[in-house]
Each structure stands twice: as structure tokens, then as C-alpha cells.
Amino acid sequence: xxxxxxxxxxxxxxxxxxxxxxxxxxxxxxxxxxxxxxxxxxxxxxxxxxxxxxxxxxxxxxxxxxxxxxxxxxxxxxxxxxxxxxxxxxxxxxxxxxxxxxxxxxxxxxxxxxxxxxxxxxxxxxxxxxxxxxxxxxxxxxxxxxxxxxxxxxxxxxxxxxxxxxxxxxxxxxxxxxxxxxxxxxxxxxxxxxxxxxxxxxxxxxxxxxxxxxxxxxxxxxxxxxxxxxxxxxxxxxxxxxxxxxxxxxxx
Amino acid sequence: xxxxxxxxxxxxxxxxxxxxxxxxxxxxxxxxxxxxxxxxxxxxxxxxxxxxxxxxxxxxxxxxxxxxxxxxxxxxxxxxxxxxxxxxxxxxxxxxxxxxxxxxxxxxxxxxxxxxxxxxxxxxxxxxxxxxxxxxxxxxxxxxxxxxxxxxxxxxxxxxxxxxxxxxxxxxxxxxxxxxxxxxxxxxxxxxxxxxxxxxxxxxxxxxxxxxxxxxxxxxxxxxxxxxxxxxxxxxxxxxxxxxxxxxxxxxxxxxxxxxxxxxxxxxxxxx
Numbered sequence: 239x240x241x242x243x244x245x246x247x248x249x250x251x252x253x254x255x256x257x258x259x260x261x262x263x264x265x266x267x268x269x270x271x272x273x274x275x276x277x278x279x280x281x282x283x284x285x286x287x288x289x290x291x292x293x294x295x296x297x298x299x300x301x302x303x304x305x306x307x308x309x310x311x312x313x314x315x316x317x318x319x320x321x322x323x324x325x326x327x328x329x330x331x332x333x334x335x336x337x338x339x340x341x342x343x344x345x346x347x348x349x350x351x352x353x354x355x356x357x358x359x360x361x362x363x364x365x366x367x368x369x370x371x372x373x374x375x376x377x378x379x380x381x382x383x384x385x386x387x388x389x390x391x392x393x394x395x396x397x398x399x400x401x402x403x404x405x406x407x408x409x410x411x412x413x414x415x416x417x418x419x420x421x422x423x424x425x426x427x428x429x430x431x432x433x434x435x436x437x438x439x440x441x442x443x444x445x446x447x448x449x450x451x452x453x454x455x456x457x458x459x460x461x462x463x464x465x466x467x468x469x470x471x472x473x474x475x476x477x478x479x480x481x482x483x484x485x486x487x488x489x490x
Numbered sequence: 491x492x493x494x495x496x497x498x499x500x501x502x503x504x505x506x507x508x509x510x511x512x513x514x515x516x517x518x519x520x521x522x523x524x525x526x527x528x529x530x531x532x533x534x535x536x537x538x539x540x541x542x543x544x545x546x547x548x549x550x551x552x553x554x555x556x557x558x559x560x561x562x563x564x565x566x567x568x569x570x571x572x573x574x575x576x577x578x579x580x581x582x583x584x585x586x587x588x589x590x591x592x593x594x595x596x597x598x599x600x601x602x603x604x605x606x607x608x609x610x611x612x613x614x615x616x617x618x619x620x621x622x623x624x625x626x627x628x629x630x631x632x633x634x635x636x637x638x639x640x641x642x643x644x645x646x647x648x649x650x651x652x653x654x655x656x657x658x659x660x661x662x663x664x665x666x667x668x669x670x671x672x673x674x675x676x677x678x679x680x681x682x683x684x685x686x687x688x689x690x691x692x693x694x695x696x697x698x699x700x701x702x703x704x705x706x707x708x709x710x711x712x713x714x715x716x717x718x719x720x721x722x723x724x725x726x727x728x729x730x731x732x733x734x735x736x737x738x739x740x741x742x743x744x745x746x747x748x749x750x751x752x753x754x755x756x757x758x759x760x761x762x
Contacts, residue, residue: 390664
């Protein structure tokens, strides 16, 4: 694992203070300004491989900005970040290339590499879409398109999986199925996962840790130790939900 | 309250083939009626054969052109002119449009001058081209090049500019190189626009062909028309005009087929 190599970013080659463990994200003193406006303020944050972290916060608190910086889509203004080289993003909208067949949307620039198609089929089989490999994206439903987006990330065997509100455009029934799928894939492949969401219930349902972002800072770091196949109606579940909501109320 | 009852029977929907056949018949109805009426008026002596010859006489004109070998000689010459002009002009428009679509620098460099030139009706350039390039093939082909270049340029440029920026961001986040993004994202998604550009360009090239062949042609369809004009053969003039029309229809059919093959990924809107 090396520092992210996209663009001359603020990453450095100095050894991580957590070299013994396996942080896939290690951020120190990260700030982001848009002109006068401060979105992230000297933020510290570490995410281990195999850990599932959800990032919640009122809109405009920089959740998505942080994810985009980690994903290399935006530059921070100052600070330091070490990020796993093998990082893949699943966006809110599936972002499929309509002019390419499903399996080519999975492999992208690898289409001519030997074995790429077979690996794409494996990834598609894992999301339950093996029979759609040759289909055109316009023929997919919303849930299927989002699963192709997940297969595309999975194909890259990422150490860090970034999820930018990937469930928010799905209907309630499909959302639960895709959420279960993501947890299932995470348990099988154990990447570090960073999920940005504004759905508190979703955060508590999926994550090991819920970070509450507010005013450009991490306001709270709430561990979720409930055993999985979590029951959203249980008292413990709702106690955690309430704690996060309280933090959110003070985050403004 | 009133309630409407809808009843469906399994035979209420016509089989696809029958529906298709009847729609084709419907398309042909108006042209056929017009030609029959035209022939009828001519046969009844209501039309002056010199002003508007009957469809039958025009068919005889084709027979005459075929027997003298003029038609067989003219068609390849005209098609080669139009094809060459279209290939060069369309190709140039495509390259310029793609580059302008991808690079803001290139767009700033030559988009404004091209837009200015575009507003000149190319037919107005005929006298100037004769002065510059003479009355030979060069002036004719260049005129067709000028006619074909802009439709492809404009549509390629707009097709590329219209691509969702989020998809290019996707390319960046999945570490695709610029060339890979162009090959896998930009060109395939801009293809519908590019093909529309070629379709317009083909029509435009045909128009350019007609204008170009008015310049002292010694071969080609324009030559037949000029000759017929001198000998006051209205039937041959109309026969020649109809060939131009037929070429236009043919080009359209070819472009439609090309779209069908190249754009299989798009939902089809052209089906009844």
C-alpha cells in the first residue's frame, strides 16, 4: 500500500504513524476552503482495512467533499493524507456508459487485457447479474444499474471502497437488498469501507463506526458493536440512533 | 359516479407484421395517388407535354438515356464527385469538431472563424471558386467539401460537449487515461450526434453537387441537365431532377441503416 499516486497531491512518502496496522485512509490536519468558506477544518481521520465506517452530518458539512478528496477527485487546501492505492468509488448515480455493454462498464480500460472478461463475469455474478453481462445499460433497472456500479468497484479488488450515498436513489425495497449485498461483499473481501449517507438508520445498520461531521470537524465517533443482521426495531439499535441524532442536533 | 369498463380480447392487437405492412402501405399512399393523378391529367390532355411531361414520357426519357449510355456514364462521375467531397469535408469536420469538443484551447482558436464562414451560403461561392480554381473538377469537389464540412463539425462538437461531465469524472476516478476516456466514453456517446452530422452533410453534399455541376460540366448528371436545357427537353430535365431526389432518399436510407448498426445501445424510437 502506498500513498495515492493521482496528481501531485499533498500525500507524502513518510511512514505512517500506524505502520503496524493497515490504515487504508490516514488523514492528518486536512483542511478545505472554497474562497472564504471553510468546509473541512484540520480534520484527523483514520480508517483501517476491513473496517466499515459511515460518515453522517447535516448537508453542507463536507461529507461528500471529504470522500471526494479521499477518492482523488478534489484537492485539499492543506494537510496530509495517505490513501490506499487500490481505491474504488461507487457513486450516488450509477454512472454507466450507455454506449458500452454491461461487462465493458465493469472492466473499462481493461477490455483488451487477457482474463478481464472472465473476471468481470465473476464480479457480475457476485452482484447477481451474471446473465446481464452482454446487456446494454438502458435495459437495466435502477437497482441493477447500481449493482453494476458495485461490480465495477469490486472488479478492482479495492483495499478501500468509497460509497457516496449509493443507496439514496433506490426505492425502499431495492435499497434493502443492495445494502445487504454490500455488507455481504464487504464481509467476503474485507476492504475498508467509507460510506457517506444522510440516512442515520442506514449508517447504524451497516457501519462499525459512525462519524458525525459538523462545522468541518469530526463531532463524534460512535462505535456500533451490535451483532450483524441488525434489527432496526431493537432498543439497542434505536439507542445508538438517538445518540447520533443528538450529536447531529448539536453539530449545526 | 360513472365507471368505464375496458375489455381486452387476445386478438384485439394486430400481429406485428400486419401492422408493419399497413404502415408501409400508408407511407406509399400519397406518392402513388399523386403520380396516378398526374398521369391521368396528362392522358386527358390537360397538361402541356412541353411544360410538364407525363410520368410515362419521363420513363421513356430514362429509357432513351439508358440506350445512349449517357445515364451509365453520368452516374459514376456524379457519385464520385459527391463521395469524394463528402469524405474530405465530413472527415475534416469530424476531426475539427472532435478536437474543439475536447479542447477549450482549440475551440477558442478556430470556432469563431469557422462559425463566421459557416453563415455564408456556399452556393454564393460558386463564381469565386470558378475564378480561383477554374471550371475543372477541383472547383466542383471543393464546393462539395465546403458544403459537407460544417454539419459534421457542428454536430461532433455539440455531441462531445453534451456528454455528462460526471462520466469523465468516473473515468478519472477509475484511472483512465485521456486517450482511454476519448475512446471508451467520449466517442461512443457522441456517436449519435456525429451520425446526425454525417446525415446532414450527405444531404448538403448532394446540394453542393447540383450547384457544382452547373459549372460547365462535360460529364455527370449536371451535363445531362445542361444539354437537356439547351435542347428544351423538359422530360429529360425532370428525369435528371428525379435522379437527384432518388440519390437523396438513398443516402438517407444508408445513413439510417448505419445508425441502426452503430447505435444498437440506444432505445429505438423509430419503430411504430
